[in-house]
Amino acid sequence: MELNKIHHVAIICSNYERSKEFYTKVLGLKIISEIYREERRSYKLDLSVGSLYQIELFSFPDVPARPSYPEAAGLRHLAFTVKNLSSYKNYLEKQGVEVEPFRIDPLTHKQFTFFSDPDGLPIELYEE
Template sequence: MLKRLHHAAIICSDYQVSRHFYTELLGLRVLAEHYREQRLSYKLDLALPDGSQIELFSFADAPPRPSYPEARGLRHLAFAVDDVALCKATLEAKGIALEAIRIDEYTGQPFVFFADPDGLPLELYQSCD
């Protein structure tokens, strides 16, 4: 049956801005990059250290994502980190705005939210292991 998450796919409005955000600011490694002429679309495969991936797509005229109030569907992407406070400070030094750190009421672990260039909610969650 299911073993682990392989990838999450994200559609962006400005490919170069989002590529910079995910590769340069968040530090994800590029696995492959393709321009699909027939679709006028980029597909960028990005890797996290554990082998999971993010596929970044650009499509002309993609509608905006409804966020507030939250719509049905994927709520946010959460990334496990060793130290939420340190990661928050690192991203803020790169010009990324993050919310205040909160504590998960069930696990006691710290977490913080921020957004990608298109407003997709992202979360840093301090891993328990």
Template structure:
């Protein structure tokens, strides 16, 4: 098998409208497609960033909680590359998003930090240059 690239990340949210606003209005994703699947009582929202399809956002009635802190087995976090971590932090903070202090990756000498989505999924922003 030869994997070419990451196709998408699927996220189940507890409050569809709140998460839809977060990923589109706060993080700047573009809605590619939105469907309501009546048989599942579930929305599926396809989101892209800079023309690349990246996230499927799902809603389901009463999804169980999945611990992300303390760190648990499974998906640890998602990370997005930015050109300027400080500018990204300032943008997030201007939208009342709590952001951890900026840290330095000791192996790459690149700056990064974390914040959370509405369901406490950890999201990293990592400086590209």
């Protein structure tokens, strides 16, 4: 038996409209489907990341905050590759997103950086 690939990454947000705008307008992810589940008072927004991956963005009433930063125990962060790290960093900053200074991966010598989604989830950009 073996695992084949990651099917999706699930993210629970505290403010659905704010997070939907961030992931679709700022990051440019495409909407696959969007449903409201009345019984859970919850939205589920499926977003495509390229042609292989998917993010499920959920909203629930009264979600507790989760302390999070790139070096926290547990699931650390979400990471995307980009062709031009400097250009993408500049784009994000023009959108009002605070982006950390570049770091260098000591193994690959590639540049990477972090920024956060509206709920503080660390997101990494890694140079291809």
